[in-house]
Amino acid sequence: MLFRNAARTATGTGDRADARRSFRTGLRTGALAVVVATALVSCTQASSGGGPDGDVPAASADPAADRAPIAENTENAESADDAESADDADRAERDAAAGEPTAEPTPGPELVRDAFATLQATLGETCTPGAGDCAYFLGRVTRELTELDEAMRADDKGPGHFRQPLADMKALFDKVGDDRSEAHLEKHFSAIVGTRDGVNAWMQGHPDDYR
Numbered sequence: 001m002l003f004r005n006a007a008r009t010a011t012g013t014g015d016r017a018d019a020r021r022s023f024r025t026g027l028r029t030g031a032l033a034v035v036v037a038t039a040l041v042s043c044t045q046a047s048s049g050g051g052p053d054g055d056v057p058a059a060s061a062d063p064a065a066d067r068a069p070i071a072e073n074t075e076n077a078e079s080a081d082d083a084e085s086a087d088d089a090d091r092a093e094r095d096a097a098a099g100e101p102t103a104e105p106t107p108g109p110e111l112v113r114d115a116f117a118t119l120q121a122t123l124g125e126t127c128t129p130g131a132g133d134c135a136y137f138l139g140r141v142t143r144e145l146t147e148l149d150e151a152m153r154a155d156d157k158g159p160g161h162f163r164q165p166l167a168d169m170k171a172l173f174d175k176v177g178d179d180r181s182e183a184h185l186e187k188h189f190s191a192i193v194g195t196r197d198g199v200n201a202w203m204q205g206h207p208d209d210y211r
Helices: 002-048 063-099 112-120 134-154 159-176 182-187 189-204
Strands: none
Touching: 112 134, 112 189, 134 159, 134 182, 134 189, 159 189, 182 189
16 A cells, blocks of 8 residues: 555656656747747848848948939039020020011112202292291201212212212301201301202203202
8 A cells, every 4th residue: 555655656746747847848949949930030031131120221332322323413403404594595595686676777878869859849948037937947958958968979970970069068068067056057048048059050950860
C-alpha cells in the first residue's frame, strides 16, 4: 500500500514537472516565433522601401544633383517669360505702327497757271487805307503773290523764263518783310497793288504760261 501511494505521488509529481517543462518550452518557442516573424517583416519592409519612412524619397548623395532640376526648371521658366515678353513687345510695336495715321505727303508748289488764276481773282477788289477794310484784301494779295513766286521758281521752264515778275515780287517782299499787320500792309498799299497789276500784265503777254 505504501509503495503504491508513493508511486502515485511520484507519478503525479512527475506529470506536473513535465507539464511545467512543456509550458516553458512552449513559451520559448512562441517567443522565438514572434522574434523571427518580426525580423522577417523588417527585412521585407527594408527591401521594398516600406516602413514609416517608405514614402519619403532618399536624399541624393550630391546636393548639386538635387538643385540641378530646380535650376533647369527656373531657367526654362525665365526663357519662356523672356520669349513671351519679346512676343508682346513685337505685337505692341506692330499694333502701334498699324494705329499710326499715314502721313500725307506735303504738297509741292502750285502750277503757275493755278497760282495766277487765284491772283487774277483779286483784280476786281480793293480797299481804302485807314478805313479798316484792308487787312483781308492786302493780306490775300500778298499771299497770292508769294504762292505765284514759288510756282514760277519750281516751273520746268526755270526761273529765267519768269525773270521780270520774279524780280518785281522780290522787290516787294524785301520791302514788306514778314510783318502782315494791317497797319504795316497799308503803308505799302501802292507797292502791293502795283506789283499785282504788273505781274498780271506780264502774264497776259505770255498766255502759254497760264492756259
